[in-house]
Amino acid sequence: MTKFNDARRRFLQVSLAAGAAASLPSVNLLKAEETTAVAEKVFPETTFSLDGRKIRIFTKTVAEPVRILHISDTHLYLDDERGDSYREYSERMSKAYNSTRNYKNGAETNPVEMFKQIVEEAGSQDLDAIAMTGDIVSFPSAAGVDFVLDELGKISAPRYYISGNHDWHFEGMVGTERELRDEWIEKRLKPLYPSDVNPLCYSVKVKGVKMVFIDDSIYEILPQQLDFIREELASMEPTAVFMHIPLYAPGRSVAFGVGNPNWNASTDGNYKIERRPRWPENGHSETTYAFRDILLNASNLLGVFQGHIHRQSLDICQGKPLHVAPSATDGSSISIEILPM
Ligand SMILES: [Fe+2]
Numbered sequence: 001m002t003k004f005n006d007a008r009r010r011f012l013q014v015s016l017a018a019g020a021a022a023s024l025p026s027v028n029l030l031k032a033e034e035t036t037a038v039a040e041k042v043f044p045e046t047t048f049s050l051d052g053r054k055i056r057i058f059t060k061t062v063a064e065p066v067r068i069l070h071i072s073d074t075h076l077y078l079d080d081e082r083g084d085s086y087r088e089y090s091e092r093m094s095k096a097y098n099s100t101r102n103y104k105n106g107a108e109t110n111p112v113e114m115f116k117q118i119v120e121e122a123g124s125q126d127l128d129a130i131a132m133t134g135d136i137v138s139f140p141s142a143a144g145v146d147f148v149l150d151e152l153g154k155i156s157a158p159r160y161y162i163s164g165n166h167d168w169h170f171e172g173m174v175g176t177e178r179e180l181r182d183e184w185i186e187k188r189l190k191p192l193y194p195s196d197v198n199p200l201c202y203s204v205k206v207k208g209v210k211m212v213f214i215d216d217s218i219y220e221i222l223p224q225q226l227d228f229i230r231e232e233l234a235s236m237e238p239t240a241v242f243m244h245i246p247l248y249a250p251g252r253s254v255a256f257g258v259g260n261p262n263w264n265a266s267t268d269g270n271y272k273i274e275r276r277p278r279w280p281e282n283g284h285s286e287t288t289y290a291f292r293d294i295l296l297n298a299s300n301l302l303g304v305f306q307g308h309i310h311r312q313s314l315d316i317c318q319g320k321p322l323h324v325a326p327s328a329t330d331g332s333s334i335s336i337e338i339l340p341m
Pocket residue numbers: 073075135164166308309310
């Protein structure tokens with residue numbers, strides 16, 4: 001028995017013991033060899049390849065191609081009179097990314113023009129979904145949200161969104177991060193989500209692939225989100241997870257912050273400039289560490305697709321691809337194709 005098989009067996013035993021995979025036999029009663037056979041039957045061979053801004057996943061678990069466009073960190077800075085009374089909180093971020101360069105030709109441009117370019121390109125592709133993983137606006141701007149909806153309304157692909165740490169953040173506003181996230185999702189960001197979903201965690205099925213969206217924009221995972229991901233993964237369907245802040249990957253900066261053992265008050269270099277509460281002295285909750293463990297031990301996880309860092313990267317942790325999309329402020333987006341093997 002290899003270590004890999006041991007890990008898969010443990011995952012199945014844990015997830016099935018949680019009682020969420022009702023359609024499968026009670027694997028925790030099987031012998032090790034039988035368990036491994038079930039694991040292979042439930043989730044067969046899958047590959048992952050990255051070529052520039054294109055990801056291809058080949059798997060025996062889909063019957064037809066699934067094409068997803070991943071957009072992150074557009075940092076739109078638009079504002080209008082609806083933001084007048086919040087200028088003291090939005091001033092810094094409204095200037096943070098308003099001059100950029102088009103990654104294709106180096107020409108001077110800005111996030112608004114680059115968002116239009118991405119949408120125009122998306123319109124000519126046969127997309128099954130657009131996944132937006134946060135920092136779509138640089139602060140909770142009604143004008144920014146309207147612009148995104150107007151632009152995406154020009155194309156037919158279904159759009160899905162989860163927030164980043166800037167979307168709901170007015171710098172210096174009094175309140176805990178959890179309170180402010182809830183408040184500004186409700187007041188500003190709600191139209192970006194599909195109707196009737198929990199903005200902190202939801203999933204959609206796209207041609208046999210489960211897309212799971214988790215809001216980790218406060219760097220921490222809540223117990224309800226842990227329960228949610230556990231149940232979603234236990235179905236053993238091919239699953240792609242989308243979220244803003246990347247999972248901890250050894251060797252990366254503390255900004256790869258979810259489940260990062262180095263994440264705590266002493267490594268929080270930005271709390272003053274972002275005028276927000278400092279990260280906690282003792283680092284992450286056990287819930288957040290457990291969330292990362294569950295993802296990395298899920299054999300049916302196709303990949304985790306993230307943003308926040310503004311620079312493309314790929315880490316393979318316990319065999320699971322953790323990809324970070326570059327910031328879309330320069331016109332970048334990531335094409336994810338999930339293809340039958
Ligand atoms: Fe960002």
